[in-house]
Amino acid sequence: xxxxxxxxxxxxxxxxxxxxxxxxxxxxxxxxxxxxxxxxxxxxxxxxxxxxxxxxxxxxxxxxxxxxxxxxxxxxxxxxxxxxxxxxxxxxxxxxxxxxxxxxxxxxxxxxxxxxxxxxxxxxxxxxxxxxxxxxxxxxxxxxxxxxxxxxxxxxxxxxxxxxxxxxxxxxxxxxxxxxxxxxxxxxxxxxxxxxxxxxxxxxxxxxxxxxxxxxxxxxxxxxxxxxxxxxxxxxxxxxxxxxxxxxxxxxxxxxxxxxxxxxxxxxxxxxxxxxxxxxxxxxxxxxxxxxx
Ligand SMILES: Nc1nc2c(ncn2[C@@H]2O[C@H](COP(=O)(O)OP(=O)(O)OP(=O)(O)O)[C@@H](O)[C@H]2O)c(=O)[nH]1
Ligand SMILES: [Mg+2]
Numbered sequence: 001x002x003x004x005x006x007x008x009x010x011x012x013x014x015x016x017x018x019x020x021x022x023x024x025x026x027x028x029x030x031x032x033x034x035x036x037x038x039x040x041x042x043x044x045x046x047x048x049x050x051x052x053x054x055x056x057x058x059x060x061x062x063x064x065x066x067x068x069x070x071x072x073x074x075x076x077x078x079x080x081x082x083x084x085x086x087x088x089x090x091x092x093x094x095x096x097x098x099x100x101x102x103x104x105x106x107x108x109x110x111x112x113x114x115x116x117x118x119x120x121x122x123x124x125x126x127x128x129x130x131x132x133x134x135x136x137x138x139x140x141x142x143x144x145x146x147x148x149x150x151x152x153x154x155x156x157x158x159x160x161x162x163x164x165x166x167x168x169x170x171x172x173x174x175x176x177x178x179x180x181x182x183x184x185x186x187x188x189x190x191x192x193x194x195x196x197x198x199x200x201x202x203x204x205x206x207x208x209x210x211x212x213x214x215x216x217x218x219x220x221x222x223x224x225x226x227x228x229x230x231x232x233x234x235x236x237x238x239x240x241x242x243x244x245x246x247x248x249x250x251x252x253x254x255x256x257x258x259x260x261x262x263x264x265x266x267x268x269x270x271x272x273x274x275x276x277x278x279x280x281x282x283x284x285x286x287x288x289x290x291x292x293x
Contacts, residue, residue: 003052004166007079009107010089011099012036012060015118018149019089020044020057023159027260028179029057030193034201036060037193039072039290041079043180045173046159052171053162056083061103068279071290080109085165087114087158092131092146093122101138114143114161121148184211187223187257188289191270194252195227195238198245203237206230206279208288212271220264223257226271228278228288235272246270 008016012035020029020042028044030037038059046053056079059072080086086109090100104113115135120128128146135144143161147154173180181189188209195204208228215222227246229235239246254268278284285291 001050001052001169001171002163002166003054003168003171004084004162005054005056005082005172006085006087006162006165007056007058007083007109007111008087008089009058009076009080009103010060011091011094011103012062014060014089014091014094015149016060016089017042017057019087019116019118019147019155019158020055022149022152022155023055024178026178028181030189030196032193032196034196034204036062036064036072036205037196039068039075041075045177045179047175051163052168052173053159053166054172055087066279067282067285068290071285071292077107080107080111083109083111084167085114085162086111087116087162089116089118090131090135092117092119092128097131097134104139112142112165113139114145114158115139116145116147116154116158118147118149118154120146120153121151183221183261184214186260187211187214187225187253190256190260191225191227191249191253194249194256197252198248199238203229203234206234207238208278208290210288216263217266220266221257221261222267223265224267224269224271226273228284229272229274230276230278232274232276235274238272246272 010016017029017031017038021027023046024044029042042057044055058076058079061076132144145157188211191209209225211225213224250268250270254265258265
C-alpha cells in the first residue's frame, strides 16, 4: 500500500480545481472563469488498489491586502507543509512567468516540486517549448510536464510522477470517501459557484455564503443559506427584478447539488444580508468560516 498527500498550488485561475476534479472524475472543488474562486484548502481522495493519494486543492496565490486574502494565502502555504509533493500549475497562456518564480521561491516546504504547464490548448507548441525550457533552467532538478486539464490531457503523467514520492503505507481516509468537506461546505461552494457564473466580478468576489441549516428529512434535504454581501447596492442586483436573479442562482445550485448528492432537495432557501467590510473583519470572517483556526 502506498499513500500520501500532494498539494496543488499556483496563481489564481490556472486550473488547480479543474485538475482536482479531473483526477477524481468527480466534482469536488468549484471552478469558474473568474480568478480567486477557491478560498480554502480542499482535499480530494484518489484511490486505486493499494494506493491512496490525497490531493489538496488550494486557493490561488495572489497579493490582495484584505484579511480574506491573507486567509487564502495562509491556507495555500500551510497546505504545502507536510506533503510528499507539490504540483505547481502554471497557465501556459500567461506571458509573464516572473510572478510564478516569486511564488515558487517563497514556498518554504522542501517537498519535491512537479511543474505543470496547463492550458497548452491555448498556445502554439513552440511557445510551450520555450516556457518549459525556461522552467527547466530555473529549476534543474524538478520535473516539468505539459497539460490541458480541460481536455483531460496530462493527468496520467501527473499521477505517475507523484506515486513514487508518496511516503505513507496506510490509508489516511476511509475507502470510498472522496473529499474531506461535508455537505454544508459543498452547498455553500456550489451557491458561490452559481453567483460567480451569473454575476459580474465584483459581486461574487465580495460575497460569501453561510449555510444556516441543512437537514435530511423523509421528503429530501432542507437547506437554508445566507448570501453575505459587502455593499447595500449589491442587494438589488443579487435579488434582481422581481427576484429573478436569486431564483436563477437557486435553481442552478439546486440542480447541481441534486446531481452531486443523488438526493432530492425539498427546500433551498436563500436569504441576502449586507455586512459591510466583512472581508476585513476578523469577527465576520470567523463566523463566515474564513477565520484563524
Ligand atoms: N483553455 C483551457 N482552460 C482551462 C484549462 N484548465 C482549466 N481551464 C479553465 O480555467 C478557468 C479556471 O479554472 P479553475 O480550475 O477554477 O482555476 P483555479 O486555479 O482553481 O483558480 P482559483 O480557484 O481562482 O485559484 C476555468 O474557466 C477552467 O475551465 C485548460 O487546460 N485549458
Ligand atoms: Mg480553484
